[in-house]
Amino acid sequence: MDYIASELVEELYKLVDSSDKIIIHRHVRPDPDAIGSQLGLKKLIQNKYPQKTVLAAGSTTKGLAWLGEMDKVSEDDYQDALVIIVDTANQPRIDGKHYNKGKSLVKIDHHPDVDDFGDLQLIYPQASSVSEIITLISVYLSDRLPMTNAAARLLYAGIVADTGRFKYDATSLYTFRAASFLKEFEFDAFEINDRFELMTLDQAKFHAYVYQHLTITDDQVAYLIITRENLSEFNISEEQTDSVINLASTLEGVLSWVTFVEGDGANTRYRGRLRSKGPAINEIASRHDGGGHPKASGANAYSEAELVEIIAEMGEANRVYLQEKQEEQA
Incomplete structure (x- = not known):
């Protein structure tokens, strides 16, 4: 199971399984890991639970629109909703309002813990990215939250970006394991790397x-x-x-x-x-x-x-x- 605490993942799974509405936030001025982990988790949940409402909250960023778009989320949507915050160390950096008005709040992050918020917290500073964490959660849960081609593309993009194409210190054995697992699915890895290098x-x-x-x-x-x-x-x-x-x-x-x-x-x-x-x-x-x-x-x-x-x-x-x-x- 690597560094992921199985008991915390089980708690997360129970919350997802019992919630009809799930809203996922990330930080302001998002990078590819923020978008990748947010939308990757959304794709995983939607695939397993097509009957659930799963929304991605926050402002749309033009430069990363190729990864995916955000949803329109109103204050009323938070009633009885499970809210998950990814890749955000402290509450002032959360993109989107009303995140604290759901029934439960979960924090999934790889930054050093500087703001203790959330009813459940999965914080792993040793992880290269939250995309890596979400990938390993899917590996652990297996058929309970199986990986898909669309989610693999998003999570791979998040890992590649946050590791500087696997050259930063945070790149670990588990990072390569996560990336290797994702590469088993169908998506264009070249397109992702090429996107990061393109400039006007x-x-x-x-x-x-x-x-x-x-x-x-x-x-x-x-x-x-x-x-x-x-x-x-x-x-x-x-x-x-x-x-x-x-x-x-x-x-x-x-x-x-x-x-x-x-x-x-x-x-x-x-x-x-x-x-x-x-x-x-x-x-x-x-x-x-x-x-x-x-x-x-x-x-x-x-x-x-x-x-x-x-x-x-x-x-x-x-x-x-x-x-x-x-x-x-x-």
């Missing part, structure tokens, strides 16, 4: 801009500030800037990196995506209205001074990490 010509030109304007500090922090003017100049959306998040990871002399994107509105706000090859950066993110994984987190800066603070704190984390490595090797 404007995005390609923006990549060149990023390499030209990245700054690398003496403490091995690479940072980039993307303004609203930059987005307009290159005709790209904030969502499309996701493609440049890890460009700095290929540069020599970079241990951690952060990309800031200026938000809309009169008030100063920068959305920061923090990444690392070693130092834990999730505590830094949590101090700046964010959170996430030790090596991949999100934060917010509400002034240029706070933006500078985040870069400085990442530099300090790098110095501590390198010092500890030296001591281990001494």
Whole structure:
């Protein structure tokens, strides 16, 4: 059964089996794992229980519409509904309203547990993705929640994206087992990988801009500030800037990196995506209205001074990490 606690999966199954209406949420500004696990779980439940109402709640994201669309969900739909939240560490990041108005609330996540919510919680930080968790749940339940071609496609996409095509640290033996199991089903894996690599010509030109304007500090922090003017100049959306998040990871002399994107509105706000090859950066993110994984987190800066603070704190984390490595090797 790997790392999945069978007693918790049995509790989840009982809730699904006894509920006529199930609403599945995920986090705001979703990535492929959020969409893949949400819609993948929906497909699994619909296949096993075609008589049940199963809804995917949240805003539709243009860039990931090829994976699937969200449903229209009203406040009345939550009456006597089982609500499942996937891939969301804390309640402020849940996309969609009224999630707490159902009869039961379940949390399925792979982020470090920072917000204790839900009547039932299946939290596995060792998992590469929630798509991996949903896959292993299906493996365990077997004929009680069997895998389908449509669900396999969605869950495979979530795993591939959250592991960076199986190269990130969170990729484990269980990740490969889950992916191998999914590949037994009929879907176009090439199409999924190709989708993640495709970009517009404007995005390609923006990549060149990023390499030209990245700054690398003496403490091995690479940072980039993307303004609203930059987005307009290159005709790209904030969502499309996701493609440049890890460009700095290929540069020599970079241990951690952060990309800031200026938000809309009169008030100063920068959305920061923090990444690392070693130092834990999730505590830094949590101090700046964010959170996430030790090596991949999100934060917010509400002034240029706070933006500078985040870069400085990442530099300090790098110095501590390198010092500890030296001591281990001494």
